[in-house]
Amino acid sequence: MSGKKMDDSILKIGIDLGTSRSAIASSDEHREWVESYVGWPKDFIARKVLGKPVLLGEQALSNRLSLDICRPLERGVIKEGTTRDEEAVKELIRHLVNLVEKNEDRKVHAVVGLPAESFTANKLAIKRAVSDYVDSLMVTSEPFAVAYGQNLLNNAMIIDIGAGTVDFCIMHGTVPSEDDQRTVFTAGDYIDQQLFNALSERYPNADFNINMVRRFKEEHSFVGTANGKVEVDIPVNGKMTSHDITEEMRCACESIVNPIVETTLELISRFDPEYQDQIMSNIVLSGGGSQIRGLADRLQQSLRENGSCHMRCVEDTLFAGADGALALARDMPEEFWETV
């Protein structure tokens, strides 16, 4: 925590805008998260039934049949760049800020974490969406925010496995440049799609959708050896039926291992050879994907074929990004906020 005297007239917040979940942490010690879904009632009847002009997160998901539902941050950036998606991001931000800030008189200074290789246009779109609800704003790369929050500033590597992207970032005592960062898309959503395809092939009569598949993954994901059978209930001709999805789950989850290993090695091999060992010994996994059972061990095992390697996961995957962004917001000198 900063030893700086905090200005009570300003609330500092850190936001991790994720494809699947978005989290916020504030200098008032509030931490909240929401599923990154936004829905608008389809017609006036739905509007009357739901009693709200817009629904977010779990509420939106559970009422999705009455809503035009939107998951605006596909692959970690504003999807399609349409007005509607920007509007949805605005609603998400408004909701998150309202969760932690009740005092409208206070100024809000925010740092928002974005995927490592976000293009300028996306950063600007996110800035536009956020700027209505905060007084001053900075954007930074998600894995850098995690590294900053975890005090991993030198000779370390962060691998942030999200739903839309896996972000890689090497820290070497300075702000990481473009060459120190990578984003690949073989992340959580990719696993969902692989699992969906495999289950469609194996159980052609089973009736399921991608949301159900996502839930199966969140409950049962694993790589390597299974802890018993993975069985889920899926309707067949309207009747709930138990299905064994162990092999499909393993294959889908393991599909992200090679891309992560390849990208890790590629990024490290471009780094100063004298420090490559140190980075290999200090790799930290964050993001929801790091919770896949056995993934850290499997990655570590694969990377050890190229030398010693130590890998660990952050303690709080849900809030690591938001906490890091908050740490940046807290430490940012006041004059920087004013100028930006």
Place this chain on the structure above:
Amino acid sequence: MPKGTDYHAPDRLAMLHGVYEDNLHLGKLRRRRQPRRISHSRRWTTWALLGITLVFGPALGYLGPSVFVDGQETRLSSVLQPPSPHPEALQSVQTVHTLAYSPFTPAELDFAVLDGPEQFPGTESESWSDFDMLLSDDHPALTAVFGLDVKTIVIDAGHGGTDPGAIGAQGTMEKDIALDIAVRLRDRLRSVGRYKILMTRDADTTLRLNQRVEFANENHADLFISIHVNAFPDVRVKTIETYYFGAPPDTATIELAKLENSDSHYGMADFKTMIKKISHTMKHQESVALATAIQHSLFHNIHKLDHRMRSFGVKTAPFVVLLGVDSPSVLTEVSCITNVDEEMKLNTPAYRAKIASFLERGIHEYLRHKPSRTAGDNSYERQKNG
């Protein structure tokens, strides 16, 4: 958050400053990209004055009329007059860049209001044909002069359906790799949010070359990018090359063009009409620049991953898709499927994702430089190829 962290260590302050500077840069970008609008009546006045100036300007002795787009000035003289040895005149060429952020497509061309003549040193004694100058290679690219923007990008995944394209030793088909990379490129470009991105095919369907061309033209493509994977009899070869339409430099390229054109379904009459388009200067200028940017991005980045990768550079070839499409168009051979090492890599999603990201970077690079480029900007091309 870890306890006992010293947030006041000097490297932290340097990092905070770095984050601040990145954001400062973003703020500047946002201000520069404010859209500009020109009234309808001004447009007609502009066109009339521009026409008069282009035709009668030299005869009337107009040496340096200025052009305004929403208060930003540029010198039309830099377009109409031959290059001056004087640096003052060169500066006037650079001011044309201000037109580059015009939000209009060729179809909505907006131009400027001319004001009075202005003297430029070293220009009065030289005569120059008006349109020749505009079409010559030593002057600002036409898209920059007219402030044209890119709105629609058509991505063409080569081959497909019954036409597998080249096939690797392990059975990998060019059509599948091209489609996967094209879809990834589409998704990446769409996420930028500034462009309408269309694909000639988004599934494993058979599509003749003329259908691809018609699709691009009917949808008013501003850029057309055709994605292919190369094949060579020598399996050791691994190379990247990018083409725009033009005469083939060697027999190998003629052979490649024969292969890629084999299913064109165009008649001789169609072909004659299309050949006329070779004189489409703007398309030529922009195709060269786009091909250069894409080739540079692909090779520069892939070479970092694999030092054995070679660049065959930016080349001309008579591919039908490049000839028929009205807009700037390029065909890129992103890899070599006949090289076993490359084929293995092409089978990994990570490598295909990288290729798509490098293609995207090349396109962005082209779009970033579009405002400031001169038509025959060889230095830029040399630098990128170098």
